[in-house]
Amino acid sequence: MATNSGGFSDAFARLHVSERALDGQQPTVTITSPTAANFRDVTQLFRQACQGLDVGQLVKDPNFTLFEAVGALEIMDPKMDSGLLKPGEEDAPPDIYQPVLPEEIIGIMDQLLSSEMSWHDGAALSQTVFTCLYIDNLLSPNPTTLEEARFSLPPSGAHQPGSPAYQLIHLVLRAYCVGLVKCCDHVNRQILAEHTYEEEDFVTQTYNVSLLEFLSVPEVNRLLVSAIEYIDSPAATWPNNIKMALKARLAFRKLFLTELSREVKEMVEKRLNWDGCITLLSTIGITRNLGKAVPSVFSIAVQRKLASTVPPRPIVQIPFEEAFTIVSRLCKDAKEILRILKYAGATNLITFFLRFTARKPQPSTYVRSLLQTLFYGDHKVLGTMSIKQLLLDDVKELVLPADDLFDPRNDLSEMPSDTRFQIRQRMDWFVERAGTAYITMYRTICQNRSRLRRNLCHLIVDWDSMQIECEEIDGELQQLIKEEPVLHNDNISYAFSLSSWVYYYKLKQMEWIIFLGFELDVYLPHEFAGMYWYLQYFLRTRLQHLERIRHFIHPGVAPDSPLAATRTPEAVASAQTIANAQATVNFTLLEAAALQELCSAMIYLYTALARLDLVKTPPQPYSTDSLRYELRMKPFLTIGCPDVIPFNDFKDLVENPEIQTLELLDLASENTKEGRKNFDLLSKMTAASSHAVLCEEGYRLNLREYLRSCIGAGVAIVMLSKAIKTDTLADVEVEIDQSSYHPWFPVPRISSKKRPPLPAVPPTLAR
Amino acid sequence: MSDTVNSEALLHSFITKRLRVTTKDTRMFVGELKCTDRDANLILSRTHEYRLPKFNPEDVGRKVDLTSRFLGLVVVMGADISRIEVDEGSGLRLPVADADATMEA
Numbered sequence: 001m002a003t004n005s006g007g008f009s010d011a012f013a014r015l016h017v018s019e020r021a022l023d024g025q026q027p028t029v030t031i032t033s034p035t036a037a038n039f040r041d042v043t044q045l046f047r048q049a050c051q052g053l054d055v056g057q058l059v060k061d062p063n064f065t066l067f068e069a070v071g072a073l074e075i076m077d078p079k080m081d082s083g084l085l086k087p088g089e090e091d092a093p094p095d096i097y098q099p100v101l102p103e104e105i106i107g108i109m110d111q112l113l114s115s116e117m118s119w120h121d122g123a124a125l126s127q128t129v130f131t132c133l134y135i136d137n138l139l140s141p142n143p144t145t146l147e148e149a150r151f152s153l154p155p156s157g158a159h160q161p162g163s164p165a166y167q168l169i170h171l172v173l174r175a176y177c178v179g180l181v182k183c184c185d186h187v188n189r190q191i192l193a194e195h196t197y198e199e200e201d202f203v204t205q206t207y208n209v210s211l212l213e214f215l216s217v218p219e220v221n222r223l224l225v226s227a228i229e230y231i232d233s234p235a236a237t238w239p240n241n242i243k244m245a246l247k248a249r250l251a252f253r254k255l256f257l258t259e260l261s262r263e264v265k266e267m268v269e270k271r272l273n274w275d276g277c278i279t280l281l282s283t284i285g286i287t288r289n290l291g292k293a294v295p296s297v298f299s300i301a302v303q304r305k306l307a308s309t310v311p312p313r314p315i316v317q318i319p320f321e322e323a324f325t326i327v328s329r330l331c332k333d334a335k336e337i338l339r340i341l342k343y344a345g346a347t348n349l350i351t352f353f354l355r356f357t358a359r360k361p362q363p364s365t366y367v368r369s370l371l372q373t374l375f376y377g378d379h380k381v382l383g384t385m386s387i388k389q390l391l392l393d394d395v396k397e398l399v400l401p402a403d404d405l406f407d408p409r410n411d412l413s414e415m416p417s418d419t420r421f422q423i424r425q426r427m428d429w430f431v432e433r434a435g436t437a438y439i440t441m442y443r444t445i446c447q448n449r450s451r452l453r454r455n456l457c458h459l460i461v462d463w464d465s466m467q468i469e470c471e472e473i474d475g476e477l478q479q480l481i482k483e484e485p486v487l488h489n490d491n492i493s494y495a496f497s498l499s500s501w502v503y504y505y506k507l508k509q510m511e512w513i514i515f516l517g518f519e520l521d522v523y524l525p526h527e528f529a530g531m532y533w534y535l536q537y538f539l540r541t542r543l544q545h546l547e548r549i550r551h552f553i554h555p556g557v558a559p560d561s562p563l564a565a566t567r568t569p570e571a572v573a574s575a576q577t578i579a580n581a582q583a584t585v586n587f588t589l590l591e592a593a594a595l596q597e598l599c600s601a602m603i604y605l606y607t608a609l610a611r612l613d614l615v616k617t618p619p620q621p622y623s624t625d626s627l628r629y630e631l632r633m634k635p636f637l638t639i640g641c642p643d644v645i646p647f648n649d650f651k652d653l654v655e656n657p658e659i660q661t662l663e664l665l666d667l668a669s670e671n672t673k674e675g676r677k678n679f680d681l682l683s684k685m686t687a688a689s690s691h692a693v694l695c696e697e698g699y700r701l702n703l704r705e706y707l708r709s710c711i712g713a714g715v716a717i718v719m720l721s722k723a724i725k726t727d728t729l730a731d732v733e734v735e736i737d738q739s740s741y742h743p744w745f746p747v748p749r750i751s752s753k754k755r756p757p758l759p760a761v762p763p764t765l766a767r
Numbered sequence: 768m769s770d771t772v773n774s775e776a777l778l779h780s781f782i783t784k785r786l787r788v789t790t791k792d793t794r795m796f797v798g799e800l801k802c803t804d805r806d807a808n809l810i811l812s813r814t815h816e817y818r819l820p821k822f823n824p825e826d827v828g829r830k831v832d833l834t835s836r837f838l839g840l841v842v843v844m845g846a847d848i849s850r851i852e853v854d855e856g857s858g859l860r861l862p863v864a865d866a867d868a869t870m871e872a
Contacts, residue, residue: 039787039852046781046807046851052774053805059778060802060810069802069810072840076790076847083816083836085792208837304818309839 073311082303082312096133097296100158100165102242105173106291108134109249110284110320111298112180117323119184120330120364123316124203126306129184131315133297138177139209140305146219149178149212164236172246175227178212179253182220185211186260187366194369194443201365201448207306217261224254245287252280259334264373267338268383274335281328288320326364333367337374339694343382346394347584347691353445355698357452360743368446375446376439387435394438398504398588400554400573400581401497404481404563407571419480419562426473426480430498433469437462441505453516456509457635463506464639470499482558488551495552504549506639507542511535511595513635519743523632525736526617528746529606531632533654536599541642543592550585554578587689594678597671598706598745601713604668607654608661608720609748614734625651665721672714679707702742709745712737719750728752778803785854786811790847794818797854798841807845814841 053059058066074080099105112135115128129135134151143149151174153159159166188204188211196202212220228250230236231243238246255276303312318326333356340352356363356371363371375382381390395401404410405427413420437459444455474496477483485492514535517523523531554573557563609615620628626647633644645653656664682690683703692699723732731753738746781800788796788809798814817835 038854040855041850042781042853043848043851045777047845049774049777050803050805050807050845053778055805057775058802058804059775059782061782061800064801064810064812066802068840069842072810072842073838075794075796075841075843076792083794083818083838305834305836307837309837 073309080311082306082308096137096153097294098153098156098159098169099294100168101292102168102238102246103290103292104294105168106242106245106249106287107293108132108173108297109176109246110288110291111293111295111317112177113284113327114317114320114323115298116180116184117326118316118318119203120187120366121318121326122202122365124205124313125184125209126205126207126303126308127313127316129180130207130209130306131298131300131302131317132177133299133302134173134177135181136302136305138174139181139212142210143212144214146178146215146223149215150174164238167230167236171230172227172250175223176250176253178215179220179224179250179257181212182215182217183253183257183260185213186257190260190373191365191369194372195447196365196369197448197451200451201368205308207308209306217257220257221254224250241287242290244283245290248280248283248287252277252284255280256331259331264377264383267374268341273338274331277331278328278335281324281331285324288324330364330367333363334370337367337371340371340374341382342694343385344693345397345691346390347397348693349390350394350442351690351692351699352694353442355692355695355702357445358702358743359698362449368448372443372446375442381439387439388431391431391435391438395498395501396573396577397581397584399495399497399501399549399552400578401495402481402483402555402557403572404557404561404567405477405497407563407568409566409568409571420566423477423480426477430470430473433466434498434502437466438505441509449516450520453513453520453522456513456516460506460509460513460635461638463502463509467499467502467506468640470502471496474499481563482561484556484558486552486555488548493552495555497552497555500545500549500552503545503641504542507538507545507642510636510639511538511542514538515744517632518746521738524618525606525615526610527628527632528615529603529610530629530650530654532599532602532606533650536596536603537645538642539592539596539599543589543596546585546589546592550582550589553581553585583689584691587685587691590678590682594675594682594706597675597678598710598713601668601671601675601710601717602745603654604656604664604671605713605717605720605748607656608664608668609734610655611661611664612720612724612729612732614729614732615736615748662721662724665717665724669714669717669721672710672717676707676710676714679703679710683707705742706745709741709747712741712747712749713745716748716750723750723752781853787852787854788843788848789850789852790843791849796838796841796843801840807848807851809843809845809848809851810840811843812840814838 076084078084078086099108112129112132115132119125119128130139137151137153138149141148141152151170153169159169188206191202192204198204228247231238231246231250236243259274259277298315298317300312300315337356340349343349353371353375357368362368376387377383381387392406396406405423407420407423410420410424410427413424415421441459444452444459447455474494477498478494478496483494485494487493514531517531518528606615610617617625629647629650636644659667683700687693687696687699690699720732723729733751733753735749735751736746737749741747781803783799783801785797786800786809788798788811790796795817796811796814797817798811800809801812802810814837815835816838
C-alpha cells in the first residue's frame with residue numbers, strides 16, 4: 001500500500017503540481033484523443049454486474065471516501081455541468097459580431113472595464129473578463145508572442161484589411177484587449193504574492209488560460225501607443241470626440257498597466273503616483289455616453305471550454321457607473337497608500353493602517369494586498385527599514401525603556417561574560433520574538449473585517465504568552481542594567497518596559513475583537529450591555545496600565561552601573577524624546593478614557609432598555625444566556641490577564657439590580673457628557689500629537705463619528721428619562737441604528753408611536 | 768448470494784481503472800473509477816471531458832483532434848450513460864499497490 005497510501009487527495013495534489021508546471025510553458029487545452037484501440041466496451045457486463053448489487057451497496061476504492069465525493073461535479077446536471085448543452089443548443093463557437101462603428105468599440109471597451117472591475121470585486125474570471133468573445137478569441141490559440149496575440153476572425157466584406165473598420169478591431173480593440181489582459185495578469189500576481197482569502201476576497205483562478213505572462217510591459221505599451229497613433233492619423237476618419245474617447249481609453253490602459261506593474265523598489269524610490277490614471281478616468285467618464293453597448297460579444301458558453309473543477313457560474317457584469325466608481329476608488333486608494341512611505345514613526349503608521357482599512361466600503365483586495373507589499377515587501381519594512389527599527393521605534397514611542405538596552409556599543413561586544421553582550425542577546429531575542437508578531441498584526445489589519453476579527457482571536461493568544469516571556473527577559477535586563485526601582489501604588493517596582501509594551505498591544509487587540517463584533521453585527525441587541533461592559537473592563541484595565549507606563553517612562557539606572565563609563569552619549573534619550581513618550585501616553589490615556597466613558601454610557605442605556613422591556617431577548621429554545629456568554633468569551637478564556645469574570649458576577653455587574661432605572665439613566669447621561677468632553681479635547685489636538693499625520697481626514701472623520709454616537713446616546717437617554725417621568729413608556733418605540741453612527745457604537749433611536757420618529761443626528765451637529 | 772459476490776468481484780476489478788464513459792449527449796469522460804453502485808452511477812477522478820468537434824465539409828478525410836478539458840472529480844449518473852469502456856492499458860500497468868488493494872477488498 002505504500003505507494004498509494006495518500007489515496008485520492010494525494011493524487012489530486014500531485015495533479016495540481018503538474019498543472020502548475022505546465023502553466024509556465026505552453027498550457028494546452030487540446031489533448032490528443034485517447035486511441036480507441038485501448039478501450040474495450042464493457043457496457044453490458046458492467047450494467048449486469050451492477051444489477052447484482054444490493055440497494056445502497058457501494059463498490060469503491062478503499063482509499064476513496066464518500067466525503068471526497070461531495071466535491072464531485074455532477075455531469076448532466078445543468079447547475080453543476082458547465083459543458084451541458086441546452087436542448088437545441090448548437091455546440092459550435094458562436095460567430096463573433098464584428099462591429100463597424102467606433103461607437104461600438106467604445107461600448108465594448110466600457111463593457112470590458114465593467115467585467116474587469118466585477119473581477120476585482122470578487123467574481124471569477126470565468127464570469128467576467130473571460131466571457132468576452134474577443135478575449136476568448138485572443139487567448140484560445142495560446143499565443144506565445146505579441147505577434148500571435150491577435151484575433152482570428154472570418155473575413156468580412158465590411159472589414160477589408162487596412163480599412164478603418166478593420167483597424168478598429170485588429171489594432172484598436174486588440175491593443176485594448178491585450179492591455180486589459182496584461183493588467184489582469186499583474187493584478188493576479190500581486191494578489192497571489194500576499195495573504196488574502198481565495199474565493200472570499202478574490203478569485204485568482206485562471207482556468208489554465210495564459211494571461212499573456214510572457215509579454216513585457218513596454219511591448220504592450222508600444223502596441224497601445226501604435227493604436228493611439230493610428231487614431232491620430234488622417235487614415236482614421238472619425239469625429240474628434242470619438243477619437244478622444246478611444247484615445248482616453250487606450251491611454252488609461254497604458255498608464256494603468258504601468259502603475260500595476262511597478263516593483264516595490266520603484267515605488268519607494270520614485271514616489272510615483274496615480275494622477276495620470278485619475279485624470280484619464282474623468283475623460284472616460286465624460287465620454288461614456290458616446291459608447292454603444294454590444295451585449296452579443298459576451299457569452300456564458302465560453303465556460304464550456306475552461307478547465308474548471310467548479311460548477312458553472314453566471315456572468316457578472318456590474319453597471320458601468322459602479323465599475324467606474326470601483327476603478328476610480330482603486331486608483332485613489334493606491335495613490336493614498338503611498339503615503340506610508342513618508343515614514344513618521346510607528347504609531348503614525350499603525351493609525352494609518354487602522355483608519356485606512358476601516359473605511360466603508362473597505363478598500364479593494366488589490367489595494368489591501370499592495371499595502372501589505374509596500375509595508376513589508378522583499379523582507380524590508382517600507383522598502384528601507386528593518387523590522388527591528390520599526391519595532392523598537394514603537395517601543396520607544398510608547399514605553400521608552402532604559403537607554404542601555406539600545407546602546408549601539410552592545411553590538412560590538414563579543415565576550416559572553418560581558419554585560420553588554422548579555423543585554424544584546426536579550427534584545428535580539430525580543431526583536432525576533434516580538435518583531436514577527438508585530439509585523440503580523442499590521443498584515444492582519446489588511447485582511448477583510450471578518451477575518452481580521454477571527455485572526456485577532458488567535459493573535460492575542462500569542463501576545464499573551466509573549467507577555468509572560470517578556471516579563472522574564474525584563475527581569476533579567478533590569479538586573480543587567482542595574483535599574484533603580486521606583487515607588488508605584490505603595491509598592492517598590494521596576495519598569496518591565498518590554499512586557500508593558502506587549503501587554504498594551506494585547507489589550508488593544510482584545511478591545512478590537514469586541515468592537516469588531518459590533519461592526520460586524522455579531523451581537524444581538526440584548527447582548528449589547530454585556531459586551532459594552534467587557535469593553536469598558538478592558539479599557540479600564542488599559543487605562544490603569546497606561547498610568548503605570550507613564551510612571552515608568554525612561555526608568556533610571558543606578559549611578560554605579562558598570563555601563564555608565566562606556567555609555568554612548570548619543571544613545572541617551574533627549575529631554576524631547578522623553579517628553580514625546582509622555583505625550584504619547586497622555587494622548588492614549590485621553591483616547592481610552594473617552595472610549596471608556598462612551599462604553600459605560602452604553603452599558604447603562606442598554607441595561608435600562610432591557611429593564612423597560614424595550615430591547616427584548618429573543619426566544620432561545622436551545623440556548624441560555626450563560627451558554628451564549630461562554631461562546632462570546634471563548635477567545636479570552638485562555639488569556640492570563642485580564643481574566644474572564646464568572647457568568648453570575650458578570651450578570652450582576654451589568655444589570656446593576658440595586659440601582660433604580662432613572663438613576664441608571666442619570667449615570668449614563670454623566671458618562672456621555674464626560675465622553676463628549678474628552679472627544680472634544682481630542683478633536684482640538686493637532687494631527688501630529690494625535691499620531692495621525694498620515695491620515696488626518698480619516699482620523700477626524702472617525703472622531704466625529706464617535707461624537708455623533710455620544711450625542712445620539714445623550715438624546716436617547718433624555719427621551720427615555722422623559723418617557724419614564726411622564727409615564728408614557730407604552731408609546732415608546734426603539735429602533736437600533738447601526739448605520740448613522742460609529743459602527744462600533746450603534747445607538748438606539750427612541751421615538752413615540754404617536755409622533756414621527758426624530759431623524760438621526762445630522763453630521764453637522766457632531767462637529 | 769454467490770451472484771452478489773461475483774458481481775462485486777467483477778466490479779472491484781474495474782476500480783481505479785481508466786474508464787471511458789459516453790453520455791447521452793455524446794460527450795465522453797475519461798477518468799479513473801472510484802466508486803459505483805446498483806444504478807451504475809459512477810464516480811470518476813482526474814477526469815477529462817472530450818467533446819466531438821463540429822465537422823465542416825472540408826474536414827472530411829482529415830484527422831481532427833477532440834477538444835478536451837480537465838474537470839477533476841465527477842459523478843455520472845447511470846441513467847445518463849450510453850456506453851462504458853475500460854482502458855485495457857497500453858503497456859501502462861497499474862501500480863502494484865492498487866492491485867493489492869483490490870485483492871484485499
